[in-house]
Amino acid sequence: MRLFKTLRLASRDYGHEWRMSSCFILALAAVLGPMLVLFGLKFGIVGGMVEQLVENPENREIRPMSSGRFDAAWFDRMQQRRDVAFLVPRTRSIAATIELDSDKSTRIIRAELIPSGPGDPLLPAEAKLPIGMDQVVLSQAAAEKLAVMPGDTAMGSATRRYAGKKEREAIRLQVADIAPVAAFSREGVFADLRLVEAVEDFRDGRAVPALGWQGAPAPQDRSYPGFRLYAASIDQVATLKYDLTAQGIEVRTRAADIELVMSMDRNLTAIYWAIAIIGLIGFSLSLGASLWANVDRKRKELSVLRLVGFRTGDIVWFPVTQAFYTGLLGWALAAGIYYGAAYAINHMLAAQMPSGQLVCVLLPQHYGFALGLTVGAAMLAAALAGWRSARIEPSEGLREI
Amino acid sequence: MENVFQARNKAKPLVYHLRDVVRDRASEGVTFRLRVPSLQISQGEKIALIGESGCGKSTLLDMLAFIAPPTNIGAFMFRPEIDNDSTDVARLWKKRHMNRLGDLRKRHMGYVMQTGGLLPYLTVRDNMSLSRSVMGLDASDTVETLARELGIARHLDKLPETLSVGERQRVAIGRALAHEPSIVIADEPTASVDPFAAEKIMSLFIGLAEERSITVVVASHAWRHIKRLGLRRLAHHTHRSQDGRTTETVVNG
Numbered sequence: 001m002r003l004f005k006t007l008r009l010a011s012r013d014y015g016h017e018w019r020m021s022s023c024f025i026l027a028l029a030a031v032l033g034p035m036l037v038l039f040g041l042k043f044g045i046v047g048g049m050v051e052q053l054v055e056n057p058e059n060r061e062i063r064p065m066s067s068g069r070f071d072a073a074w075f076d077r078m079q080q081r082r083d084v085a086f087l088v089p090r091t092r093s094i095a096a097t098i099e100l101d102s103d104k105s106t107r108i109i110r111a112e113l114i115p116s117g118p119g120d121p122l123l124p125a126e127a128k129l130p131i132g133m134d135q136v137v138l139s140q141a142a143a144e145k146l147a148v149m150p151g152d153t154a155m156g157s158a159t160r161r162y163a164g165k166k167e168r169e170a171i172r173l174q175v176a177d178i179a180p181v182a183a184f185s186r187e188g189v190f191a192d193l194r195l196v197e198a199v200e201d202f203r204d205g206r207a208v209p210a211l212g213w214q215g216a217p218a219p220q221d222r223s224y225p226g227f228r229l230y231a232a233s234i235d236q237v238a239t240l241k242y243d244l245t246a247q248g249i250e251v252r253t254r255a256a257d258i259e260l261v262m263s264m265d266r267n268l269t270a271i272y273w274a275i276a277i278i279g280l281i282g283f284s285l286s287l288g289a290s291l292w293a294n295v296d297r298k299r300k301e302l303s304v305l306r307l308v309g310f311r312t313g314d315i316v317w318f319p320v321t322q323a324f325y326t327g328l329l330g331w332a333l334a335a336g337i338y339y340g341a342a343y344a345i346n347h348m349l350a351a352q353m354p355s356g357q358l359v360c361v362l363l364p365q366h367y368g369f370a371l372g373l374t375v376g377a378a379m380l381a382a383a384l385a386g387w388r389s390a391r392i393e394p395s396e397g398l399r400e401i
Numbered sequence: 402m403e404n405v406f407q408a409r410n411k412a413k414p415l416v417y418h419l420r421d422v423v424r425d426r427a428s429e430g431v432t433f434r435l436r437v438p439s440l441q442i443s444q445g446e447k448i449a450l451i452g453e454s455g456c457g458k459s460t461l462l463d464m465l466a467f468i469a470p471p472t473n474i475g476a477f478m479f480r481p482e483i484d485n486d487s488t489d490v491a492r493l494w495k496k497r498h499m500n501r502l503g504d505l506r507k508r509h510m511g512y513v514m515q516t517g518g519l520l521p522y523l524t525v526r527d528n529m530s531l532s533r534s535v536m537g538l539d540a541s542d543t544v545e546t547l548a549r550e551l552g553i554a555r556h557l558d559k560l561p562e563t564l565s566v567g568e569r570q571r572v573a574i575g576r577a578l579a580h581e582p583s584i585v586i587a588d589e590p591t592a593s594v595d596p597f598a599a600e601k602i603m604s605l606f607i608g609l610a611e612e613r614s615i616t617v618v619v620a621s622h623a624w625r626h627i628k629r630l631g632l633r634r635l636a637h638h639t640h641r642s643q644d645g646r647t648t649e650t651v652v653n654g
Contacts (some may be wrong), residue, residue: 002535005534005535009520009522009523012522012523013520013522015522016521016522016560017522300518301520301521304514304518304519304520305520306468306503307466307468307506307512307514307518308507308512308531308532308535308576309503309504309506309507309508309532309535309536310503310535311500311503311504312499312500312503313500393463393468393469393470394468394469395459395463395466395468395469396469398468398514398518
């Protein structure tokens with residue numbers, strides 16, 4: 001009840017002194033607003049770059065530089081590793097092509113066969129996967145040339161020269177899905193490894209019993225000249241590269257690109273923190289000083305309250321309540337300033353940015369953090385000042401002025 | 402001095418009983434000391450403390466209102482009403498029970514400051530009701546009756562800033578009386594108004610206190626105004642040490 005009374009009195013005082021209150025709110029927003037913009041820029045620019053880096057699977061890819069001999073045991077072993085997100089064997093690239101045609105198009109295209117499977121980073125998470133020998137995912141370029149849609153069928157075929165004569169075998173393929181341009185820009189076919197192996201076997205003059213293709217019997221132990229390998233995250237690319245090199249496998253990664261962005265992130269973050277810490281110190285000092293000064297200014301009125309019977313504990317709530325208002329309204333104004341500035345910046349630089357990427361971004365939790373920090377710091381400063389002023393003899397406060 | 406002793410009604414119990422109470426205050430290298438070898442104020446008494454400013458009147462009032470701690474206490478007993486037990490104020494100060502002292506003040510005392518002391522953000526009515534509402538009393542008619550008696554009824558819903566200084570002092574007196582205290586302490590309540598208005602306000606104040614048989618302790622620098630209102634004047638004298646470093650005021654009564 002007494003607390004409620006204190007809150008009510010504090011609110012009335014705050015409203016009565018609206019000019020003074022507005023000054024406090026403005027002073028707070030003038031420091032907090034630019035800080036939010038600064039953080040929005042840092043988060044937007046660097047965050048966007050890092051996100052791109054992380055999201056673009058090419059940055060996690062590790063390619064062998066020359067062909068080797070990798071057996072099933074090696075693949076098993078590598079797949080166990082936590083830092084390996086996706087690993088699938090590659091057949092000889094010369095044999096990993098297929099000719100495609102469809103009913104809807106007169107064109108016959110030659111497409112690269114890309115061994116794929118569950119978790120293929122090049123395919124969107126929601127895309128249907130090519131499972132089994134009769135399903136494929138076409139690259140955008142391939143699908144356009146064949147004029148097919150997901151669910152349509154296409155005919156795949158391969159030729160070989162076997163026992164002195166030219167042979168051609170064909171297989172009916174269902175288009176499970178179409179991969180986005182970013183996944184593969186040329187004509188390509190994401191296929192189950194078994195289909196890729198079958199095409200290679202056929203080319204090499206071996207039989208593919210599953211498809212009824214004739215030829216020499218397949219060898220028992222298959223080995224692959226290459227692989228498609230993706231690290232679980234960009235941070236793990238370097239370790240994987242190191243381990244593979246140690247095994248005598250020369251690989252190529254985009255480590256240099258990654259390192260560039262990472263060092264840029266580090267540098268920008270360092271610069272940001274330098275500015276932010278200076279700003280934060282200035283912000284805390286200005287907020288603390290203005291609240292402290294405000295409590296000093298109100299010392300006489302607070303003493304009057306004590307004189308009529310408010311207790312020490314009640315008195316502290318008076319400046320704390322007002323600090324809460326200042327913090328809340330100052331934050332709201334700062335958020336408004338930020339919103340305007342971010343809108344202008346994003347609008348201005350939209351043309352220079354990849355589509356959908358914003359220069360200045362804050363997440364809801366950033367707003368929440370700023371609110372909590374501001375209101376918390378304001379109330380703490382006011383509580384300290386209020387406690388100090390509640391501790392002094394009421395007579396001292398009364399006799400001032 | 403004769404009339405002083407006649408004015409004291411021996412049958413009435415003592416509100417204040419002070420013995421050897423001292424408060425030191427240092428300012429710019431000079432120590433101001435107020436010494437009260439003995440002071441007894443009975444219930445319903447009207448006490449006047451007359452003297453130039455700086456002689457320690459306010460200091461005594463602040464000690465009587467429990468808003469300034471004495472430096473040294475022989476004895477300090479407080480018994481606001483006949484049905485109350487005596488409170489050992491010395492003990493409460495020693496243990497720094499500020500809130501207990503505050504509660505005593507809230508319940509039994511009204512305090513009129515020299516100037517202002519009104520909260521600028523509250524209307525006259527709310528300012529006057531403040532002392533009541535803190536005690537959980539409703540504003541009732543008491544405030545309106547008081548306002549009528551003080552001649553400020555038409556200002557009840559205005560903010561203090563729209564009032565003249567004299568009117569504000571009337572509001573301050575109203576606030577000090579609104580919660581029906583048994584003691585009212587007033588520190589030069591009319592110092593900032595013209596002498597004519599001062600006399601009027603002072604007699605109004607003493608009259609209202611008289612009607613309600615409230616014990617009054619009032620400080621003033623003009624005895625002329627209050628002489629005829631029948632107050633007991635407290636004897637005090639001030640002297641400065643030879644090196645000029647200490648100023649001591651002794652109050653007895």
